[in-house]
Amino acid sequence: xxMPWQLGExxxxxxxxxxxxLSRRPLTTIGPSSGWQLLNVRELWQFRELLxxxxxxxxxxxxxxxxxxxxxxxxxxxxxxxxxxxxxxxKAGIPSGELPYHLFVYSGLVTWxxxxxxxxxxxxxxxxxxxxxxKVYFPRLAIPFASVGAAVVDFLIAFSLLIGLMLWxxxxxxxxxxxxxxxxACVVLAALGVGTLLAALNVAYRDFRYVIPxxxxxWLFATPTIYLPDAVPSPAAGASGAGxxxxxxxxxxxxxxxxxxxxxxxxxxxxxNDLAVSMATTLLMFVVGCLxxxxxxxxxxDII
Amino acid sequence: MPTLSSRLEAAIRVENLAxxxxxxxxxxxxxxxxxxxxxxxxxxxxxxxxxRHGHPDExxxxxxxxxxxxxxxxxxxxxxxNGAGKSTLLKILSRITRPTRGRVEIRGRVGSLxxxxxxxxxxxxxxxxxxxxxxxxxxxxxxxxRSFEAIxxxxxxxxxxxxxxxxxxxxxxxxxAFAVAAHLEPEILIVDEVLAVGDAQFQKKCLGKMGQVxxxxxxVLFVSHNMAAVQNLCxxxxxxxxxxxxHDGDTESCIAAYLRSMAPPGSKVDLRQSPQRxxxxxxxxxxxxxCDVSGELTTCIKAGDALVFKxxxxxxxxxxxxxxxxxxxxxxxxxxxxxxxxxNAASLEEAPAHGCAVCTIPGLPxxxxxxxxxxxxxxxxxxxxxxxxxxxxxxxxxxxxxTGQLPKPMHGATLVEARWDVLSGxxxxxxxxxxxxxxxxxxxxxxxx
Numbered sequence: 001x002x003m004p005w006q007l008g009e010x011x012x013x014x015x016x017x018x019x020x021x022l023s024r025r026p027l028t029t030i031g032p033s034s035g036w037q038l039l040n041v042r043e044l045w046q047f048r049e050l051l052x053x054x055x056x057x058x059x060x061x062x063x064x065x066x067x068x069x070x071x072x073x074x075x076x077x078x079x080x081x082x083x084x085x086x087x088x089x090x091k092a093g094i095p096s097g098e099l100p101y102h103l104f105v106y107s108g109l110v111t112w113x114x115x116x117x118x119x120x121x122x123x124x125x126x127x128x129x130x131x132x133x134x135k136v137y138f139p140r141l142a143i144p145f146a147s148v149g150a151a152v153v154d155f156l157i158a159f160s161l162l163i164g165l166m167l168w169x170x171x172x173x174x175x176x177x178x179x180x181x182x183x184x185a186c187v188v189l190a191a192l193g194v195g196t197l198l199a200a201l202n203v204a205y206r207d208f209r210y211v212i213p214x215x216x217x218x219w220l221f222a223t224p225t226i227y228l229p230d231a232v233p234s235p236a237a238g239a240s241g242a243g244x245x246x247x248x249x250x251x252x253x254x255x256x257x258x259x260x261x262x263x264x265x266x267x268x269x270x271x272x273n274d275l276a277v278s279m280a281t282t283l284l285m286f287v288v289g290c291l292x293x294x295x296x297x298x299x300x301x302d303i304i
Numbered sequence: 305m306p307t308l309s310s311r312l313e314a315a316i317r318v319e320n321l322a323x324x325x326x327x328x329x330x331x332x333x334x335x336x337x338x339x340x341x342x343x344x345x346x347x348x349x350x351x352x353x354x355x356r357h358g359h360p361d362e363x364x365x366x367x368x369x370x371x372x373x374x375x376x377x378x379x380x381x382x383x384x385x386n387g388a389g390k391s392t393l394l395k396i397l398s399r400i401t402r403p404t405r406g407r408v409e410i411r412g413r414v415g416s417l418x419x420x421x422x423x424x425x426x427x428x429x430x431x432x433x434x435x436x437x438x439x440x441x442x443x444x445x446x447x448x449x450r451s452f453e454a455i456x457x458x459x460x461x462x463x464x465x466x467x468x469x470x471x472x473x474x475x476x477x478x479x480x481a482f483a484v485a486a487h488l489e490p491e492i493l494i495v496d497e498v499l500a501v502g503d504a505q506f507q508k509k510c511l512g513k514m515g516q517v518x519x520x521x522x523x524v525l526f527v528s529h530n531m532a533a534v535q536n537l538c539x540x541x542x543x544x545x546x547x548x549x550x551h552d553g554d555t556e557s558c559i560a561a562y563l564r565s566m567a568p569p570g571s572k573v574d575l576r577q578s579p580q581r582x583x584x585x586x587x588x589x590x591x592x593x594x595c596d597v598s599g600e601l602t603t604c605i606k607a608g609d610a611l612v613f614k615x616x617x618x619x620x621x622x623x624x625x626x627x628x629x630x631x632x633x634x635x636x637x638x639x640x641x642x643x644x645x646x647x648n649a650a651s652l653e654e655a656p657a658h659g660c661a662v663c664t665i666p667g668l669p670x671x672x673x674x675x676x677x678x679x680x681x682x683x684x685x686x687x688x689x690x691x692x693x694x695x696x697x698x699x700x701x702x703x704x705x706x707t708g709q710l711p712k713p714m715h716g717a718t719l720v721e722a723r724w725d726v727l728s729g730x731x732x733x734x735x736x737x738x739x740x741x742x743x744x745x746x747x748x749x750x751x752x753x
Binding site for chain 2: 025026027028029030031032033047049050052053054056057060061064065131132133134135136137138298299301302
């Protein structure tokens with residue numbers, strides 16, 4: 001991670017050299033809460049450096065005073081991979097298709113770990129930034145967004161190991177790999193949506209501090225990270241309620257995204273239908289999360 | 305009345321601003337957050353209450369139809385007692401919270417220093433924190449780079465730039481935080497009590513920096529309980545009380561009115577049920593009267609006039625070895641002087657069970673301002689009774705020295721008689737003033753012997 005003061009040269013800035021003319025002074029109007037708003041893209045863009053610095057802070061601070069440092073970003077999915085391989089594959093005999101099970105599970109876990117870390121950190125981010133919220137103004141969305149940004153850095157570290165493992169096993173990615181960034185972007189969008197929603201709810205109701213870890217656990221098993229999507233009993237199998245179960249699982253945005261990301265990296269057929277459904281639910285979650293956050297953010301300083 | 309052009313160009317325009325807190329909500333600040341269950345229960349009870357009484361929750365208006373305009377480049381102080389709404393107003397102006405009604409128009413970039421160092425992360429180094437905190441306060445990376453050296457210089461933390469801030473002393477922490485904030489270059493600066501931190505020298509430096517900012521043509525809004533700082537910095541003051549603007553005008557008159565409103569009332573105070581009585585006291589003092597030389601009750605005395613305190617007391621038995629005292633303090637709590645029977649008079653052997661101690665100060669040597677009196681009495685060196693800050697009085701300007709010059713609060717706390725002789729050369733040898741003083745001393749010594 002490079003230091004911000006090494007990023008650019010100090011150059012003369014024409015805009016700042018000019019005296020602050022009256023006409024140039026931006027007009028800000030403050031009034032009572034204005035109801036539902038999605039995103040103020042212009043303002044977020046104005047504060048893009050803050051977003052960068054908050055992300056950078058979260059990354060820097062996360063592994064401070066640890067022995068292993070950023071290795072933890074690798075160890076978390078790696079150790080889960082070992083555990084799942086031993087218990088689910090060797091003992092329970094869960095199939096993984098044509099792929100080696102640990103590779104199969106690691107590719108799912110890379111995506112999943114990102115999602116889980118992102119929503120956990122984002123969900124608690126606003127509450128832990130209480131001092132900032134009550135003392136300084138900036139677009140509040142920057143806080144959960146920065147948490148998700150920090151998780152992206154972890155993801156990139158863990159993802160490089162996936163590439164290493166693939167090379168080791170001689171699995172060469174096909175053209176599908178080109179779709180991986182787009183699919184990952186969808187995962188980020190889903191994490192932003194869920195993260196902001198949880199963050200806003202957590203400010204008003206601290207119950208969510210306890211709900212989040214629980215939610216993450218359940219969600220892992222509702223996502224085909226460690227099993228093939230068709231391992232869930234299909235309606236054709238005749239089990240009662242199985243059809244309902246499968247349609248609920250299909251609404252989980254991570255279902256299609258994890259499978260699609262796996263197909264993009266390890267090869268295999270792209271699950272277009274699942275992906276389309278997941279993208280729709282992802283978009284919905286992002287809109288709902290941001291709308292709710294923006295609706296209640298004006299009260300944060302009063303109730304946090 | 306502002307002209308049309310000044311109305312168009314106002315840096316800050318506040319119109320009918322009001323902010324309501326629900327009492328349950330206001331209370332939550334210190335009681336803690338609420339849980340989902342409480343919300344559901346609360347919704348049910350408030351619904352029931354609304355149905356029965358027609359009003360949902362207890363309300364508290366922190367601001368009530370506040371309105372004012374500030375022209376670009378004006379330096380305005382905001383004063384008021386606790387709970388006057390100062391902090392709420394600043395929070396709205398710096399966009400931390402929204403008003404319930406009304407609107408604010410702000411022309412220009414706002415920098416607010418509601419508390420320095422809020423953006424600091426203990427694990428990051430000083431250098432890293434300068435960048436992080438700068439970004440949080442709204443500076444771009446380029447601006448931070450440009451003033452980086454000035455910030456480090458101002459804070460004086462250069463050797464520790466790469467040390468985590470958690471290992472800083474609290475003084476270094478505050479200095480660095482203020483330095484970052486002070487180098488923010490917004491058109492409008494909102495400052496809340498930053499001067500309450502650091503040692504006296506650093507406070508002076510901060511005040512100097514603020515003055516510099518103000519002279520640079522920026523608009524400054526300054527909230528403080530430090531009247532001296534307000535007086536030094538601001539030419540206009542807005543006085544808030546219970547969420548309303550009760551005075552908006554020049555600094556001198558506004559501060560005087562504020563201090564008058566803060567002073568306890570009355571020249572004749574019943575002490576029997578006083579809540580200001582120090583705990584553990586035996587209520588003995590019954591009444592305090594403040595009079596002028598003719599014995600008339602007064603709350604207002606001219607500098608240099610005689611002031612009389614009459615201290616009534618009642619005890620179940622005659623007092624043995626009693627001592628009465630009156631302590632005079634400024635409104636900000638600095639003790640100016642104490643008068644005590646043990647120092648000013650030969651110690652008393654005893655005093656009747658029911659009586660009155662009268663203290664006359666022939667010429668009050670105080671600069672004009674508001675003062676508070678505390679009273680106490682001892683028996684055999686033990687405190688019998690003490691009532692803190694019971695009565696207030698004000699001292700009016702007067703021609704104390706008989707020279708036609710009126711002493712002002714800015715000249716100090718007390719008025720001292722002095723003789724001046726301006727001589728030629730080095731001023732060697734005995735000068736008339738010294739000779740006169742020696743003369744007076746020897747005459748006093750003769751009198752004693």
